[in-house]
Amino acid sequence: MLKQLAEWVFQVEFLFVILRITAPILFAALAAVVAEKAAMSNIGLEGTMMLSALFGFLFAYWTQSWLLGVLGAVIVGTLLALMMGFFYLEFKTDIILAGIAVNMLGEGGAIFLLFMFTGLRGNTAILVTPNILIPTIDIPLIKDIPFLGKILSGHCILTYIAFLLVWLIWLLLYRTPLGLNIRAVGESPQAASSVGVSVKRIKYIAIAMSGALAGLGGAFMSMYYSQGWNQGMVAGRGFIALAAQAMGRGEPVGAMLTSLLFGTAHGLSSKVAGLPNVSSFLVSMIPYAVTIMGLFIYAWNRTRKLKKRGIRRLTGV
Amino acid sequence: MLDRRMTQFNILRGAVAIFFALLVAAIFIFLTSESPWESLRYLLIGPLVIVKDGAIAFNTRNMLEVLAGMTPTIFTGLAVCVMFSANQFNLAGEGCVYVGAFVGGLIGVYWNLPPFIHPLVATLIAGIVCSVIMLIPALAKVKLGASEMVTSLMLNYVMLYVSMHFLNFYFADRSRGATMTHSFQDTARVTQIVSGTSKLSWGFIAALIFSVIVWFFMYRTRWGYSIRMIGINQSFALYSGMNVAGMIIVSQMIGGMLSGMGGSFEILGRYNQFLWLNLPGYGWTGITIAILAKNNPAAVPLAAFFLAYLNKGCMLMSTKTHVASEMIDIIQAAIFLFFAAEQFLSGYRQKIVVKTAREELLMQGNADIENGGAENA
Numbered sequence: 001m002l003k004q005l006a007e008w009v010f011q012v013e014f015l016f017v018i019l020r021i022t023a024p025i026l027f028a029a030l031a032a033v034v035a036e037k038a039a040m041s042n043i044g045l046e047g048t049m050m051l052s053a054l055f056g057f058l059f060a061y062w063t064q065s066w067l068l069g070v071l072g073a074v075i076v077g078t079l080l081a082l083m084m085g086f087f088y089l090e091f092k093t094d095i096i097l098a099g100i101a102v103n104m105l106g107e108g109g110a111i112f113l114l115f116m117f118t119g120l121r122g123n124t125a126i127l128v129t130p131n132i133l134i135p136t137i138d139i140p141l142i143k144d145i146p147f148l149g150k151i152l153s154g155h156c157i158l159t160y161i162a163f164l165l166v167w168l169i170w171l172l173l174y175r176t177p178l179g180l181n182i183r184a185v186g187e188s189p190q191a192a193s194s195v196g197v198s199v200k201r202i203k204y205i206a207i208a209m210s211g212a213l214a215g216l217g218g219a220f221m222s223m224y225y226s227q228g229w230n231q232g233m234v235a236g237r238g239f240i241a242l243a244a245q246a247m248g249r250g251e252p253v254g255a256m257l258t259s260l261l262f263g264t265a266h267g268l269s270s271k272v273a274g275l276p277n278v279s280s281f282l283v284s285m286i287p288y289a290v291t292i293m294g295l296f297i298y299a300w301n302r303t304r305k306l307k308k309r310g311i312r313r314l315t316g317v
Numbered sequence: 318m319l320d321r322r323m324t325q326f327n328i329l330r331g332a333v334a335i336f337f338a339l340l341v342a343a344i345f346i347f348l349t350s351e352s353p354w355e356s357l358r359y360l361l362i363g364p365l366v367i368v369k370d371g372a373i374a375f376n377t378r379n380m381l382e383v384l385a386g387m388t389p390t391i392f393t394g395l396a397v398c399v400m401f402s403a404n405q406f407n408l409a410g411e412g413c414v415y416v417g418a419f420v421g422g423l424i425g426v427y428w429n430l431p432p433f434i435h436p437l438v439a440t441l442i443a444g445i446v447c448s449v450i451m452l453i454p455a456l457a458k459v460k461l462g463a464s465e466m467v468t469s470l471m472l473n474y475v476m477l478y479v480s481m482h483f484l485n486f487y488f489a490d491r492s493r494g495a496t497m498t499h500s501f502q503d504t505a506r507v508t509q510i511v512s513g514t515s516k517l518s519w520g521f522i523a524a525l526i527f528s529v530i531v532w533f534f535m536y537r538t539r540w541g542y543s544i545r546m547i548g549i550n551q552s553f554a555l556y557s558g559m560n561v562a563g564m565i566i567v568s569q570m571i572g573g574m575l576s577g578m579g580g581s582f583e584i585l586g587r588y589n590q591f592l593w594l595n596l597p598g599y600g601w602t603g604i605t606i607a608i609l610a611k612n613n614p615a616a617v618p619l620a621a622f623f624l625a626y627l628n629k630g631c632m633l634m635s636t637k638t639h640v641a642s643e644m645i646d647i648i649q650a651a652i653f654l655f656f657a658a659e660q661f662l663s664g665y666r667q668k669i670v671v672k673t674a675r676e677e678l679l680m681q682g683n684a685d686i687e688n689g690g691a692e693n694a
Contacts, residue, residue, distance in 0.1 A: 041466075043466065087654050087657075087658055090660065091658030091659065091660045091661045091663075092658065092659035092660040093654060093657045093658045093659065094657060096406050096466065097608065097653070097654075097657040098654065098657070100408075100601070100604055100653070101650040101651075101653045101654045101657070102650070103601075104601060104605075104646050104649055104650040104653065105646065105647060105650045107598075107601075107646055108643035108644075108645060108646025108647070109643065109646050109647045109650065111641065111643045112345075112641045112643040112644055112646070112647060115349075115641040115643075116345070116348065116349045116641070236470070236471070236474055239467065239470040239471065240471070242466075242467050242470070243467045243471065246464060246467060279482050279485070279486060281478045281479070281481040281482035281485060282478065282479070282482050284474075284478050285474065285475050285478035285479060285482075288471045288472075288474040288475050288478075289471075289475055291467075291471045292453075292468055292471045292472065292475070295457075295463050295464075295467060295468060295471075296457055296461060296463055296468075298463075299457065299461035299462050299463035300461045302462065303460075303461050303462050
């Protein structure tokens with residue numbers, strides 16, 4: 001069985017699929033990276049993706065334009081994040097609790113709003129038209145390279161944007177004044193504020209960017225990946241993204257690598273599900289179990305390094 | 318003086334928060350409902366009274382259903398209280414309710430025990446299984462420094478799928494159309510308090526008893542004090558010699574235990590078979606309850622009642638006037654946000670503090686003048 005798995009992993013189609021499965025996790029992981037750099041744990045990514053996926057789809061349906069749909073998803077994602085930011089920064093709501101509230105909205109609120117706007121329950125399958133779905137593109141030159149072409153070319157536009165954003169977010173964080181401010185606010189808000197940086201403003205900007213990125217992830221889910229919005233669509237990807245952020249040491253490139261790992265786990269689980277005599281339930285569990293194990297290995301590694309340097313954590317262990 | 322005014326302020330603040338949440342609900346109702354006033358009536362007083370031919374009567378059946386609906390959420394609310402008090406954002410209560418119901422249900426089907434003992438044993442074992450499961454995020458937090466929040470979120474899915482696997486491949490009753498276990502034995506059922514369709518079982522009484530026990534544990538025992546102190550100031554707890562790592566583990570195990578027991582009481586009290594095919598959502602409601610109760614176990618039943626009442630109101634509104642019942646999640650999120658907001662109405666609180674301080678100074682001053690006068694005379 002392991003041999004068969006290894007065979008799959010290096011198949012052209014499978015590598016293509018992995019990139020597709022990774023993209024939404026990557027969007028959310030980047031969202032987590034930006035928020036975490038400004039010292040905010042955005043646990044609301046799950047709900048943000050749910051709602052922006054819904055509204056992205058609805059905007060696209062109303063305007064019959066996928067581009068406006070994506071834009072709508074980004075706007076909704078940003079607004080939700082700003083709402084979280086507002087409660088966190090103005091009313092001192094714990095950011096984790098604000099995130100849980102957004103997830104509640106995403107859970108039932110999305111179903112309610114779908115019913116309110118369209119009268120549909122649970123999914124939008126009957127509204128799907130080709131105009132709504134985000135188109136795929138073939139990249140000239142690259143598509144003619146033998147092996148690689150088939151893996152890299154022919155993806156949806158947002159898939160390319162996801163991987164491009166890894167680089168852009170890195171640039172933003174490490175090569176712009178705004179990025180410097182975000183990192184400063186995250187590491188030492190007092191120091192940042194003592195040199196005249198408005199901590200509140202920077203945090204608003206960071207959380208809004210986080211929401212916009214999650215919005216892109218949502219749009220990808222409903223307007224490409226599952227071809228329409230449905231209730232169980234996001235399925236914990238927002239949470240997996242938090243793990244990807246933690247394991248990727250909070251860096252864009254690290255988050256991309258861990259997102260690819262989780263994407264591979266997802267891809268394998270849907271492959272294995274096709275085999276006879278395999279429990280589809282245990283297979284569905286794989287991505288989550290892999291995430292837990294990945295987190296533990298990462299944390300264990302970090303603890304060992306800290307111990308070497310003689311640093312004890314606050315639990316006294 | 319200040320204490321009394323602060324209590325008044327907190328009550329006012331809660332009322333304003335609830336008012337805002339209901340205002341949000343009302344806006345959505347007016348946007349969606351064809352008969353908004355009727356919808357609003359069902360939401361707000363539907364569970365309490367029946368209006369028939371202009372006469373108003375107390376709605377006993379609905380109120381019993383509200384009370385029955387509180388059973389699992391009191392347990393999850395208590396679980397979250399204990400874990401959040403220690404600043405452990407463990408969110409696996411959701412999965413624990415599911416596993417607890419599954420384990421309790423299986424014992425209800427396959428074991429042979431006398432009545433009364435049977436559901437208690439089932440529930441106890443369900444609780445123990447869940448507290449052992451909670452060792453995973455707890456130990457990872459203490460030994461490895463891994464965030465219990467992310468681990469527990471992932472764990473919810475793992476618990477769901479592993480249980481579903483066993484349900485489908487080993488314990489499903491193949492003679493039925495849907496996936497479910499065989500029926501529970503009669504000895505395993507949690508007895509109903511009142512006969513009828515409300516399904517209000519003794520599990521409800523157990524939930525109330527546990528609210529008292531957990532309150533006693535948190536406010537009257539050494540462990541409870543340590544748990545609360547870790548939440549307030551972990552460094553202080555550590556340097557004053559408390560077993561921080563141990564208490565972090567204990568708090569999460571208790572959380573798992575309570576959540577699992579809630580699931581077991583729920584399934585043995587209100588169902589004939591285990592037939593949940595998705596996470597039931599009680600764990601998340603438990604978080605809202607803990608926030609409403611400000612992590613105080615004694616206030617949990619009240620908060621649970623409030624949410625169960627709103628939930629029932631939403632159901633009634635949905636069946637009678639076709640407003641989607643998922644409205645409850647929007648209301649819940651709004652209440653949640655305002656209640657968790659530390660600084661909500663802080664300007665007004667500041668005014669109260671200043672005013673009280675001024676008055677006290679003034680009284681002090683008057684008293685000084687009188688005393689001073691007496692001395693001089």
